[in-house]
Amino acid sequence: xxxxxxxxxxxxxxxxxxxxxxxxxxxxxxxxxxxxxxxxxxxxxxxxxxxxxxxxxxxxxxxxxxxxxxxxxxxxxxxxxxxxxxxxxxxxxxxxxxxxxxxxxxxxxxxxxxxxxxxxxxxxxxxxxxxxxxxxxxxxxxxxxxxxxxxxxxxxxxxxxxxxxxxxxxxxxxxxxxxxxxxxxxxxxxxxxxxxxxxxxxxxxxxxxxxxxxxxxxxxxxxxxxxxxxxxxxxxxxxxxxxxxxxxxxxxxxxxxxxxxxxxxxxxxxxxxxxxxxxxxxxxxxxxxxxxxxxxxxxxxxxxx
Amino acid sequence: xxxxxxxxxxxxxxxxxxxxxxxxxxxxxxxxxxxxxxxxxxxxxxxxxxxxxxxxxxxxxxxxxxxxxxxxxxxxxxxxxxxxxxxxxxxxxxxxxxxxxxxxxxxxxxxxxxxxxxxxxxxxxxxxxxxxxxxxxxxxxxxxxxxxxxxxxxxxxxxxxxxxxxxxxxxxxxxxxxxxxxxxxxxxxxxxxxxxxxxxxxxxxxxxxxxxxxxxxxxxxxxxxxxxxxxxxxxxxxxxxxxxxxxxxxxxxxxxxxxxxxxxxxxxxxxxxxxxxxxxxxxxxxxxxxxxxxxxxxxx
Numbered sequence: 001x002x003x004x005x006x007x008x009x010x011x012x013x014x015x016x017x018x019x020x021x022x023x024x025x026x027x028x029x030x031x032x033x034x035x036x037x038x039x040x041x042x043x044x045x046x047x048x049x050x051x052x053x054x055x056x057x058x059x060x061x062x063x064x065x066x067x068x069x070x071x072x073x074x075x076x077x078x079x080x081x082x083x084x085x086x087x088x089x090x091x092x093x094x095x096x097x098x099x100x101x102x103x104x105x106x107x108x109x110x111x112x113x114x115x116x117x118x119x120x121x122x123x124x125x126x127x128x129x130x131x132x133x134x135x136x137x138x139x140x141x142x143x144x145x146x147x148x149x150x151x152x153x154x155x156x157x158x159x160x161x162x163x164x165x166x167x168x169x170x171x172x173x174x175x176x177x178x179x180x181x182x183x184x185x186x187x188x189x190x191x192x193x194x195x196x197x198x199x200x201x202x203x204x205x206x207x208x209x210x211x212x213x214x215x216x217x218x219x220x221x222x223x224x225x226x227x228x229x230x231x232x233x234x235x236x237x238x239x240x241x242x243x244x245x246x247x248x249x250x251x252x253x254x255x256x257x258x259x260x261x262x263x264x265x266x267x268x269x270x271x272x273x274x275x276x277x278x279x280x281x282x283x284x285x286x287x288x289x290x291x292x293x294x295x296x297x298x299x300x301x302x303x304x305x
Numbered sequence: 306x307x308x309x310x311x312x313x314x315x316x317x318x319x320x321x322x323x324x325x326x327x328x329x330x331x332x333x334x335x336x337x338x339x340x341x342x343x344x345x346x347x348x349x350x351x352x353x354x355x356x357x358x359x360x361x362x363x364x365x366x367x368x369x370x371x372x373x374x375x376x377x378x379x380x381x382x383x384x385x386x387x388x389x390x391x392x393x394x395x396x397x398x399x400x401x402x403x404x405x406x407x408x409x410x411x412x413x414x415x416x417x418x419x420x421x422x423x424x425x426x427x428x429x430x431x432x433x434x435x436x437x438x439x440x441x442x443x444x445x446x447x448x449x450x451x452x453x454x455x456x457x458x459x460x461x462x463x464x465x466x467x468x469x470x471x472x473x474x475x476x477x478x479x480x481x482x483x484x485x486x487x488x489x490x491x492x493x494x495x496x497x498x499x500x501x502x503x504x505x506x507x508x509x510x511x512x513x514x515x516x517x518x519x520x521x522x523x524x525x526x527x528x529x530x531x532x533x534x535x536x537x538x539x540x541x542x543x544x545x546x547x548x549x550x551x552x553x554x555x556x557x558x559x560x561x562x563x564x565x566x567x568x569x570x571x572x573x574x575x576x577x578x579x580x581x582x583x584x585x586x587x588x589x590x591x592x593x594x595x596x597x598x599x600x601x602x603x604x605x
Contacts (some may be wrong), residue, residue, distance in 0.1 A: 127319040156567060
């Protein structure tokens with residue numbers, strides 16, 4: 001009975017934080033390897049240094065002007081105001097930025113998921129020469145290596161020639177190409193988890209490759225698809241380099257708007273902090289929804305390539 | 306990774322599987338292959354976008370000019386300094402944090418969740434955050450410093466300090482990355498090995514140096530490689546915090562290429578820099594891969 005109970009407990013714990021399964025009690029012996037006091041101090045410092053900047057951002061977004069210019073700095077604001085957000089929306093076009101960011105991130109996610117999952121499926125279950133798979137593997141490695149900035153000038157030139165400058169579409173295309181390797185790697189992992197028998201059976205039933213992809217296998221990996229999509233969404237939401245190169249005014253996403261604050265508008269901290277909140281919080285919410293998939297997604301993307 | 310399944314395929318399946326690759330190829334063609342090709346061709350030409358002038362073939366002149374340009378040398382030096390210092394700090398702290406969080410209590414798990422936060426917010430946003438906190442007159446960091454009795458520091462305005470500030474922000478953002486990946490490999494170490502060492506009377510620090518480090522070293526090498534290569538991609542943070550300044554104190558290769566190509570529209574020259582950049586990155590990556598495979602052999 002006791003064993004049964006501990007099993008239930010461990011299942012529960014698994015559900016809470018499924019990625020790191022509780023394994024051993026003796027681990028705390030390892031984690032105190034520099035002594036218990038050092039550990040406490042380091043972890044407290046870590047905690048503060050991670051969370052304090054966010055606290056600072058949020059409070060600055062709600063502070064009145066005298067308080068964010070006060071010296072000594074006001075840690076606990078005495079008055080809360082929404083003026084900064086109103087300014088950010090009215091004077092600095094926060095909604096336009098939000099709309100563009102949303103369009104770019106959603107467009108990228110959809111495009112990447114469709115094209116990436118198709119490619120991953122074809123690579124795993126399709127009839128392709130083995131060499132091609134190796135080529136793909138090599139290409140992922142190369143693309144991970146080269147910094148995006150090296151193609152910046154030619155891309156600028158091409159997009160200008162195509163007349164897509166300051167157009168959301170150009171950013172969607174660029175972000176898709178950056179996220180494809182990650183999506184393909186992750187989706188290959190998910191497709192490989194689908195039992196081979198499923199493929200075989202549906203083939204015997206006369207499904208062709210497209211039908212198997214669309215009606216049978218992809219619905220089975222839906223959770224994986226969602227997790228991958230979230231990751232892509234976050235990455236393209238955060239993208240900055242091409243956003244700053246390829247947009248002028250109309251298609252500016254939030255990241256560019258906020259950078260504009262810093263470079264030429266000096267110290268307009270309130271609206272800037274409000275804008276910062278708008279950049280950060282959607283991502284934090286997504287992260288909160290998907291936390292364990294995030295860790296495994298990030299580490300798989302890093303280690304498998 | 307790419308193990309194919311041996312299914313007997315019909316002809317329509319063959320056609321379909323090629324068709325499935327079409328979208329990916331289209332995107333890559335527009336966004337990667339054609340630009341890379343253009344970049345390669347432009348790198349041998351003198352071509353400025355703002356002049357109404359056809360590109361002129363100049364051979365290797367752009368590549369030679371590069372090494373005569375002091376700003377380029379400065380950017381290269383800065384970038385190498387930045388990469389080496391920030392990656393080593395990140396590795397040291399990342400490994401320490403990973404070790405400290407390797408037990409399974411609730412608090413550690415909570416902290417692991419928080420660790421992800423700097424990792425996934427936009428670099429632009431983290432630059433903004435730190436820019437506010439590090440402001441010379443109104444920033445809270447300087448206030449805390451004056452409390453201890455030191456003079457306020459001009460974190461981003463002083464050409465000697467600015468690069469360290471950038472390193473600090475980079476470490477804040479990416480130490481969690483190292484920590485999370487090392488942590489998952491520490492958790493994968495079989496329990497009995499550590500138990501056995503413990504029974505034999507090894508102290509925790511010894512277990513760390515003799516068991517944990519050797520076992521996790523392949524992962525550490527990969528993480529170091531990824532971070533090192535990423536350190537040469539740093540752009541957002543610098544753009545937001547210093548714009549490469551003051552002077553050229555925080556100018557790095559990506560910002561240099563950006564400035565030459567997009568701001569001064571020197572297409573040929575900046576393409577040459579970019580091509581050289583890709584080549585040197587591939588060499589570094591190749592070295593790392595060699596290192597890793599030799600390590601794997603030794604373990605076997």
